[in-house]
Amino acid sequence: MVSVDAKKKELVGAEPGYKNGGREWEPKDGPVRVGTHDFPDPAVPYGVYDVGANTGWVSVGSDGDTAAFAVETLRRWWFGVGKVRYPKSKRLLVCADAGGSNGYRLRLRLRKRELAQLATETGLSITVCHFPPGTSKWNRIEHRLFAHITMNWRGRPLTSHEVVIELIGATTTRAGLTVHAEADTNSYPRKIKISDAEMAMVTRQIKPYAFHGEWNYTIRPAKQTTTV
Structure with missing residues (x-):
């Protein structure tokens, strides 16, 4: 079982960087100075947390939190x-x-189209369970992965995507959490429209469950057709 989610966008900028929440010990009268106004380059971390293994995988993109980016992170994991x-x-x-x-x-x-393609590509039946609106903080990735990443870089200006990746990858806990972090430099266009005909093909792979089928469903690999 894996728990997935996007962490909030982080402001990334060249030295001196931008304010990052939290406190860290510094020499007296020597606080770290940060910028205030600029056009920062955001980092978009999307994570996959393996509940049984207590390990995390985080892709750091810069092109927005899109469905294609989310599924690509799951594919990489x-x-x-x-x-x-x-x-x-x-x-x-x-x-x-x-x-x-x-x-x-x-x-x-x-x-759903991206997940259907992933199911066919991997041969996996992918069961998706969505937390109802207002209950997202119950998602285990929030307090078992993202919370520790936030604590690890508290008070540190994020001056580049490389720094973001390094700090995420260095996150550990006494319980044995380890995290793999990498950059995703792909571009993911927004507002892609899926036609009714294409969605009808995808729907054939989806099996909704009796209890809130809109929240709980399994996407099966597409059946391969052969020609003689």
Whole structure:
């Protein structure tokens, strides 16, 4: 089982950087000075937290929290770690909130199409369980991964994407948490429209559950057709 979500966008800028919440010990009368007004380059971290292994995978993008970016992070986790750790697995349970790139509403067709493609690509049946609106903080990634990342870089100006990746990757806990972090430099266009015909094909792969099928559903790999 994995828990997924996007961490809030972080302001990234060259020296001296921007204010980052929290406190850190510094020499007396020697506070770190930061910038105030500029056009910062945001970092967009999206994480996958493996609940059983207590490990995290975070892709740091700069192109916005889109459905394609979210599913690409899940793809990278599976081929980079998941497939090796669980070689006999045929199913994957994904817990997500109900907003942003993780949304479940019909208007967010792109996410379901991307997940359907991932299911076919990996051969996995991907079961998605969305937390109802207003309950996203119950998602385990929030307090088992993101909270520790925030504590690890508290009070430190994030002066580049490399610094963001380094600090995320250095996050550990006494319980044994380890985190892999990497940059995702791909571009993910917004406002991609999925036609009714294409969505009808995707819907064939989706099996909603009896209890709130809009929140809980399984996306199965597409059946491969062969020609003679």
